[in-house]
Structures are given as C-alpha cells and as structure tokens.
Amino acid sequence: MAILCASWLTFGFASPTAIQDMRSELASGTVLKIHGSVPGGDACSHLRTLRLGTAPGSDRFVIAPVASRSSDFSDSASKEGSIQSQTIASGKMARLSGNSARDTFDGTRLVTALLSNRLDAPNGLRGFLPEAAPDVLNAVAMLHRADSHRLEGVPPVLADLVNNDRADVLATAYAPSDPFHASSTPFDALLGGRDDVGRFVPPMAEGDHSWMRVPLPPMVFAGAEQKCLATGIYFEARGEELRGQAAVAQVILNRVRNPAYPDTICDVVYQNQHMLNRCQFSFACDGIPDVITDRRAYRLAKDVAMAVTAGKIFLPEVASSTHYNATYVHPKWAQSMERMTEIGTHIFYRTFGGGWS
Secondary structure (H helix, E strand, O other): OHHHHHHHHHOOOOOHHHHHHHHHHHHHOEEEEEOOOOOOOOOOHHHHHHHHHHOOOHHHEEEEEOOOOOOOOOHHHHHHHHHHHHHHHHHHHHHHHHHHHHHOOOHHHHHHHHHOOOOOHHHHHOOOOOOOOHHHHHHHHHHOOHHHHOOOOOOHHHHHHOOOOOOOOOOHHHOOOOOOOOOOOHHHHHHOOOOOOOOOOOOOOOOOOHHHHOOOOHHHHOHHHHHHHHHHHHHHHOOOOHHHHHHHHHHHHHHHHOOOOOOOHHHHHOOOOOOOOOOOOHHHHOOOOOOOOOHHHHHHHHHHHHHHHOOOOOOOOOOOOOEEEEOOOOOHHHHHOEEEEEEOOEEEEEOOOOOOO
16 A cells, blocks of 8 residues: 555556556657746646647647667657658747747737737736847837826825825936836936936926036935934924925925025034024024924934935925924014915925025
8 A cells, every 4th residue: 555655655546557658659669848937748638638638739749759768769750750850840830930929019909009908007017028029118118107107205294295106216206117207317426427317306386596407415315414404304294294395395395496495404403503593494492402202203203304305205395495483483584584385384485596595
C-alpha cells in the first residue's frame, strides 16, 4: 500500500496502465516537446489528453521525434519523423500568419475596449508597453486625460481642495506612476537648460504682481522648510477649516516669492521673532513656548503644507495676498491694502505695489 501511494504522488495519481502507455511512447521515439513557457505536460496519457483539450495555448504543444540512447533512429521512426516535421512546418506557417494578422493594430478595438464599462482606462493603458507599436502609443496619447492623476498622492481629506492636475516636478510625493503620463523629472528642473521645466507657477489674475510668475526656490521642498511651514499653519490656523489653513500656507509662500521678504520659508515664518509681539506671525514672538500638543492637527498641517507648496492647491480668491489678520482685530496697515477675501476668522489682503506700500 505504501508503494502504491508513493507512485500516486510521484506520477500525479496516474494509473499503472497510463504509465505503461507512456513507456510505450518513449520506446517508439515520440514524446511531447514543449515550446515557450507553457506549463509542462503530464507524464500520464489520460491527463495529457485533458490538458491538450482544455488548456488555453495548448496548440503550442507539438509532437517531435526524440533520439534513442544510441543517438540514431530506426527507418520507420525516421519516416514518421519526416512526415511529422512537414506537418509541424505547415502548422507553424499557419500560426505565424494568424499571429501576424492578430498583431495588426486595430484602433477600433482599442477604443471600444477603453471606453467600455468593463475596463478602467488608466489601468488598461498599462498593458501597452512603451516599446509597443507606434499606433498603440499614439492612441494612448490621444485617449489619456491630463486629470487622470489629479489626486495621485493627495490625502483623501484634501481631495475637494485640489484644483491643479499637475504638481510641481520637485514634489515627488505627487509624481504620476503611469508610464504614459508625460511628465518632467526633478533632474530636468535642476540640471536642464531651463529652471522652470515642470515647475508650478501660479495662475495670474488681474491686479497680481509680476513676482507671482516666479517658481518657488527648490529648497522649499526640503524637510526643514516644510517643517517651518507646517508649524506656521498649525499655530496660526489649526482651528480653521482646511481652506483657511491652505490660505495661510499660500500667504507664507507668496512672501517667499515676493522679493520684499526673505527667500526661505523658515526666514519668512520667523522674521523678527526677537521683537516681542512685533514679528510677522504672532506665534513666533508672543513669548509662549511653541509646543505641539495636537499631533493629529500637526499631521494635517504637514499635508496641507506640501499640497500648497506643490501647487496641487491654489486658492484664486487669495491670489497674491501677503497679509491677513483676524476678524476681531483692526490693524492700521489694512487700510493701505486691497482686501481680497475672508475665510473663517481671517481676512486676506494684497498690496498695491507688490511689497510694503
């Protein structure tokens, strides 16, 4: 019984009769020869018949002569091998013709597949490799939508605020993963002939200042700079709605762009911090230790900071504002500026002259 069980395990539960049939085939000089990467055939004739009859790609199995141990064939085996070789050759030609016809690009079939309800277009496009037929790549380029990656890398909580399909090329957290999405790389921006390749430049509105056309310095994406921006958002606006937090972040970044202010985030946030209650952002010089106690709110501030820096979120109503104040105070400087909008408990302003007017 143990020997019988062992033979079942070894030969795939084949019957002794099937094993004997296989031996007969070996003796006659023919075995299954496998082309390509199709899974191996079963050693047992009855299982092999089932595989050949049902498995996709089973037409890739052919019968070929096999040499005996003495490396020669009998006359009958040679004749049989010659006939089989002719049959195989004609079969290959037929298959090659069929494959050639199938390889011809069918634009109608591609468009129908991409636009059908049964296929997710972005995922479906990944099946066409860059080295595929030019017609396929052209169809992909025509059907690919720029907004397919609008929310790539964006935390779900910020999705409703995203209004830009493309992120700054230096914001690698938002880099599209689709190989068919035409995009620049950080090396293009840092090492290329132009400094603005792939960089985010805010849309200009009437009354905005020329310095808004300048991309942010690359260093704003550094960890230390992002920490300063997130800290400013946290202490200045953590009680605000997300739009209000993004507005504060935009004001800070506008000052980085504006030549009238320091050119780093940290220097903007902590400008004049040594002057008690006379700095640019009150938390930096109010004499109260800057201790972050709400970790969840701080993580959200970090997400807002990166999204606004990358240009995924840009509030046109805030535009080139460089100032804001709480609704419950009335600073004198506000009278010399253009009021832009009110979001939450903050009122936002831009200057008429582009800096201190």
